[in-house]
Amino acid sequence: MNIIISNSSKEPIFEQIKNQIKQSVLRNEIKEGDSLPSMRRLAKELRISVITTKRAYEELENEGFIISFVGKGSFVAGQNKDLLKEKRLTMIEESLSEIISESKALNISLSEMKQMLELLYGEGEE
Amino acid sequence: MENVVKFENVNKSFNDFQLNDVCFSVKKGYITGFIGPNGSGKTTTIKLIMSLLKRNSGDLKVFGEETVANSKEIKQRIGFVYAENHFYNHLSVKQMKRLVSSFYDNWDESTFQSYMKYFNLPWKKKIKHLSTGMRMKLSLAIALSHDAELIIMDEPTSGLDPVFRREILDILSEIIQDENKTVFFSTHITTDLEQIADYITFIYNGEIIFDDEKDHILEKYHIIRGAKELLDDDIRQMFIHLRETSVGFEALTDNPQKVRNLMGNDIIMEPASLEEIMVYTVRSGQHA
Numbered sequence: 001m002n003i004i005i006s007n008s009s010k011e012p013i014f015e016q017i018k019n020q021i022k023q024s025v026l027r028n029e030i031k032e033g034d035s036l037p038s039m040r041r042l043a044k045e046l047r048i049s050v051i052t053t054k055r056a057y058e059e060l061e062n063e064g065f066i067i068s069f070v071g072k073g074s075f076v077a078g079q080n081k082d083l084l085k086e087k088r089l090t091m092i093e094e095s096l097s098e099i100i101s102e103s104k105a106l107n108i109s110l111s112e113m114k115q116m117l118e119l120l121y122g123e124g125e126e
Numbered sequence: 127m128e129n130v131v132k133f134e135n136v137n138k139s140f141n142d143f144q145l146n147d148v149c150f151s152v153k154k155g156y157i158t159g160f161i162g163p164n165g166s167g168k169t170t171t172i173k174l175i176m177s178l179l180k181r182n183s184g185d186l187k188v189f190g191e192e193t194v195a196n197s198k199e200i201k202q203r204i205g206f207v208y209a210e211n212h213f214y215n216h217l218s219v220k221q222m223k224r225l226v227s228s229f230y231d232n233w234d235e236s237t238f239q240s241y242m243k244y245f246n247l248p249w250k251k252k253i254k255h256l257s258t259g260m261r262m263k264l265s266l267a268i269a270l271s272h273d274a275e276l277i278i279m280d281e282p283t284s285g286l287d288p289v290f291r292r293e294i295l296d297i298l299s300e301i302i303q304d305e306n307k308t309v310f311f312s313t314h315i316t317t318d319l320e321q322i323a324d325y326i327t328f329i330y331n332g333e334i335i336f337d338d339e340k341d342h343i344l345e346k347y348h349i350i351r352g353a354k355e356l357l358d359d360d361i362r363q364m365f366i367h368l369r370e371t372s373v374g375f376e377a378l379t380d381n382p383q384k385v386r387n388l389m390g391n392d393i394i395m396e397p398a399s400l401e402e403i404m405v406y407t408v409r410s411g412q413h414a
Contacts, residue, residue: 012345044299049324050156051339 001030005046013048017056025065025076026087032078036066039074128154129187130276130308131175136184138170143332145170148184150327150337152276155305157298159319159340160312161400162329163408168312171329172280175310176206189275202231205269207279211261215254219264222253230272241267258285266297277301279311283318291315295322316400320344326400330408340400347403348382351375352393361388367406378406 001024005016024030037045039053046053057074060066064083068074103113131152138145145167152158162168173179175188177197186193188200213222219242227233242249245263256264262282269277277298283291299322301307313319319326319340326343328335336343350365354375362368364385365377378398379385386395398406 012341014341038303040303040305043322044296044303047295047299047321049322049340050302051324052341055341 003042003046005048014052014055014059017042017046017053018059021056021060022063022065025079026084030076032076034076036074036076130154130189131310132185132187133171133174134185136174136186137182138174138179139182143167143170145174145181145332148329148332148334150334152308152310152327153325154308155302156324157302157309157311157322158325158327159316159323160310160327160329161314161316161319161404162312163314163404166329167332168329169280172278172312175278176201176204202272203275205272205274205277207262207265207269207277207282211253213253213261213264216252218250218252219247219256220249222264223268226268227271232273234271234273238267238271241270259287259290262286262290262294266294270297270301275307277307277309277311279309281312281314283313283315291318298322314404316404320400328404328407335407343400343403344397346380346382347398348379348385349396349398349402350377350379350382350385350389350393351396352389356389356392361385364388367410378402378410 001021003017003020005013007013009016011019021030021036030036036042036057039057040050043050043053057066057068061068061074064077065079066074067077100113129151133148133150136145136148143165148167148171160168160171170179174181174186175193177193177200180194188196189203191200193200214225217225223238227235227238241247241263245260245267247260247263247267253261253264266279266282269279283294286294295318298309298311301309323340325338326340327337352374354370357368357370357375364379364381366380368375368377382395385393
């Protein structure tokens, strides 16, 4: 797993770390039980404050992506398969909503959209 | 959170300068940067922690103990790196080490030797023949070789080149890999702190301006730039410092949300650096 932070990004550093670890979990690059670098080690390696990595890890823990044990470190949490699927579904729904609002702006009707969807979906299956 | 150092309403006055009701704390397991322009009271504050000065009033505790009464025990647990050369010039590094190490109950010779190697320090050279950087390295090697729980450094990075400054920052990060160790260091080179510091304490003119998490500070303070026509009395009040020129204005605020609400999208708003916060706060003080 790589964590690449940008100092000129508008996104706060703790959030950059959080999102990158999250992505790695969702993409299954790191799996249940894999250990993460300790907060202090990660802070040293990224040359940032311990508080920043702590905040990222705490939020990841609250969202169920990792588990931390005092004195042992942090690990990727077992992802509930249903939950994972739901999270991915949410992502798809979000993308679809974007498409819908764009289509509405262009006066494309639902049936036209359905046609497009069927056509494209079928293409992918061949 | 546990405090390693705690100042409560500490006052100390000299003929021409005073520390005024100083309140702040240094948290265990973290790096706290102590910033402020020259002559603000940084060294005085550090000397109070080390009981090299006596306060006039207020409460000051280090490791939960009152400082003056327990100064001997407290100093055993502190690794202190001074800004200036405090070694004897006529001694060699080896002789100096022998002298200093005898003061510490927990002196760890093998740790010291490994730092000597790591820093490439010459055992036989006289102190007076060491460069500024080497003297700083020696001072640091000693501070790190008696199992101190608190490392205090007064301007450790001033006068050093960027390569060695970076090395020091890495060493500080390495120290707090052990969460029972704490680092407190004063500096006016704020870029050093922008990276690794967890907390920032800002002193100016003998008063603590703020004492907060670095991330909070950097989220809060913003630089605003825009057209002069946008300024009115309400808006001026939200600025800590305002500089008007013939082609616009530049200002510092600690309430970016409110400024955004009042001024809309016609302004440019960027996070302020620690240096900008320090410089503009000091300027506004001078104008008041």
